[in-house]
Amino acid sequence: MTHILLTGASRGIGAAALAALSALPDVAVVGQATVARDDALLAADFADPDAVDRLWAQALDRLDGRVDVLVNNAGVFEANPIDADDEAWRDGWARTMQVNLTAAAQLSRHAVRHWQQREQGGRLVNVASRAAYRGDSPAHWHYAAAKAGMVAMTKTIARGYARDGILAFTICPGFTMTGMADDYLASRGGDKLLADIPLGRVAQPEEVATMIRFLAFDAPASMTGAVLDINGASYVR
Ligand SMILES: NC(=O)c1ccc[n+]([C@@H]2O[C@H](COP(=O)([O-])OP(=O)(O)OC[C@H]3O[C@@H](n4cnc5c(N)ncnc54)[C@H](OP(=O)(O)O)[C@@H]3O)[C@@H](O)[C@H]2O)c1
Numbered sequence: 001m002t003h004i005l006l007t008g009a010s011r012g013i014g015a016a017a018l019a020a021l022s023a024l025p026d027v028a029v030v031g032q033a034t035v036a037r038d039d040a041l042l043a044a045d046f047a048d049p050d051a052v053d054r055l056w057a058q059a060l061d062r063l064d065g066r067v068d069v070l071v072n073n074a075g076v077f078e079a080n081p082i083d084a085d086d087e088a089w090r091d092g093w094a095r096t097m098q099v100n101l102t103a104a105a106q107l108s109r110h111a112v113r114h115w116q117q118r119e120q121g122g123r124l125v126n127v128a129s130r131a132a133y134r135g136d137s138p139a140h141w142h143y144a145a146a147k148a149g150m151v152a153m154t155k156t157i158a159r160g161y162a163r164d165g166i167l168a169f170t171i172c173p174g175f176t177m178t179g180m181a182d183d184y185l186a187s188r189g190g191d192k193l194l195a196d197i198p199l200g201r202v203a204q205p206e207e208v209a210t211m212i213r214f215l216a217f218d219a220p221a222s223m224t225g226a227v228l229d230i231n232g233a234s235y236v237r
Contacts, residue, residue, distance in 0.1 A: 001026045001027070001028055002024075002026060002027050002028070002068045002069060002216075002217070003027075003028050003030075003063040003064070003066050003067050003068045003069070004021055004027060004028070004029045004030070004067070004068065004069040004070075004071065004216065005029075005030050005032070005056075005059040005063070005067050005069070005070050005071070005107070005111075006018055006021065006029055006030070006031045006032070006071040006073060007031075007032040007046075007055075007071065007072055007073050007074035007103075007104075007107070008032065008033065008073040008074030008075060008127075009029075009031025009032060009033060009040070009041060009073070010031070010033035010034075010035075010037060010041060011033075011178065011179060012176070012178030012179060012180060012205050013073055013127060013173070013176060013178060013205045013208045013209065013212075014031065014033075014073045014074065015205070016204075016205035016206045016208065016209035017071060017073060017205075017208070017209040017212045017213070018031050018040070019209070020206070020209040020210065020212070020213045021209075021212070021213060021216065022040075024213070024217075028063060030042060030059045030062045030063055032044050032055055032059075032074060033074075034046075042055055042058050042059060042062070046074060046098065046099040046103035047095055047098055047099055049098065049102065049103070049106065052102075052103045052106045052107060053106060053110070055107070056106075056107055056110040056111075060114075066118070067111060067114060067122070068122055068123065069122065069123045069124075069125065069216045070107055070108065070111040070122070070123075070124050070125070071125045071126075071127070071212055071216065072103075072104035072107055072108065072124075072125070072126045072127060072150075073127040073212070074099070074103070074104075075099065075100045075127070075129075076095075076096060076099050076100060077140070077143055077180050077183075078092065078095070078096060078143075079092075079139040079140065080092035080093060080096070080139055080140070080141070080142050081138075081139045082138065082139075082141075092142065093141075093142045096142040096143055096146055097142060097145075097146050097149075100143065100146035100147065100150070101146040101147075101149045101150055101153075104126060104150055104153070105153055108124055108126070108153065108154075108157060108168075111124060112124075112157060112161055112166060115161075115164065115165070115166050116161070116164055116166075119164075120165065121164060121165020121166050121167070122165070122166055122167075123166075123167045123168075123169075123215065123216055123219075124154065124157060124166070124167070124168040124169070125169050125170075125171065125212055125215045125216055126150050126153075126154045126168070126169070126170045126171070127170075127171050127173065127208070127212070128147040128148075128150040128151050128154075128170050128171065128172050128227075129143070129144075129147040129172055129173060129174075130172050130173065130174040130229065130231050130234070130235050131143055131144040131147050131148075132144065132147035132148040132150065132151045132172055133148075133151075133172065133235065133237055134235045147172075150170065151170050151172070151227055154168045154169065154170040154225075154227075155168075155170075155225050155227075158224045158225030159225060162221075162224050162225075167219070167221055167223075167224040168224060168225065169215040169219060169223065169224070169225075169226055169227075169228065170226070170227040170228070171208060171211050171212065171215070171227075171228050171230065172227055172228065172229050172230070172231070173203055173208050173230050173231065174197070174202070174203060174229075174230065174231025174232060174234045174235060175193070175197070175202035175203065175231075175234075176202060176203040176204070176205055176207075176208055176230075177202050177203065177204055177205065178205055185202070196234050197231070197232040197233070197234040198232060198233040198234065199232030199233060199234075200232070201232065202232070203230050203231065203232065207230060208230055211228060211230060215228075
């Protein structure tokens with residue numbers, strides 16, 4: 001039985017990943033959202049660092065003391081205009097850093113220590129963004145910086161703990177048709193944005209879920225440290 005903790009499991013990419021992972025035999029998945037809408041989800045608002053640490057303990061409790069795979073997928077995409085007043089801008093910066101980067105770091109740290117202690121390794125899958133490499137809109141410095149931080153952190157974990165059997169991967173989606181992307185597409189003129197995507201459409205959450213499932217189970221160990229793009233060739237590195 002493979003035990004998985006998946007954050008941001010209530011909607012979008014996370015909900016698609018929850019469905020894909022739960023459909024596999026011999027898998028137990030605990031999901032997280034800010035509000036626990038059903039028994040499959042644990043509640044934790046990542047704006048509160050203590051809630052993140054509590055989530056790890058609760059997940060371990062639910063999963064009989066063993067997590068084999070951690071998927072850090074939860075994230076926010078909140079505008080932080082540069083003409084906001086100074087305190088509001090600093091607060092906006094800090095909130096996105098806490099939710100999108102620090103919370104993932106906290107959970108990754110718990111997972112690495114857990115995997116070291118049990119001496120069986122584990123797999124870490126972090127959902128970053130194309131913005132990590134390409135940058136984002138003028139109101140999203142913080143989002144791009146947090147996602148770039150996540151890429152660097154995941155590579156560091158991959159290099160630091162490969163000998164312990166700990167494998168770490170990053171996924172960088174471009175626009176993905178979730179609530180978040182709907183808002184974004186609408187705010188950027190809808191279909192005009194699609195002109196930048198050679199594939200002619202944004203990604204579907206199920207496509208990202210397929211990558212999460214692959215990295216959680218099948219990706220060969222030698223792939224550790226890899227960053228995988230899924231963006232319809234809108235940003236080819
Ligand atoms: N969609 C895109 O175009 C796109 C592109 C690149 C990267 N990504 C990344 O992919 C991941 C998933 O994105 P998505 O579009 O599927 O997101 P989404 O549909 O907006 O769902 C976000 C998920 O994160 C949870 N969440 C939101 N705020 C949180 C907080 N303060 N603390 C803890 N959890 C919180 C939500 O829980 P609730 O339902 O309880 O709010 C939900 O489960 C994110 O890391 C995002 O940055 C998305």
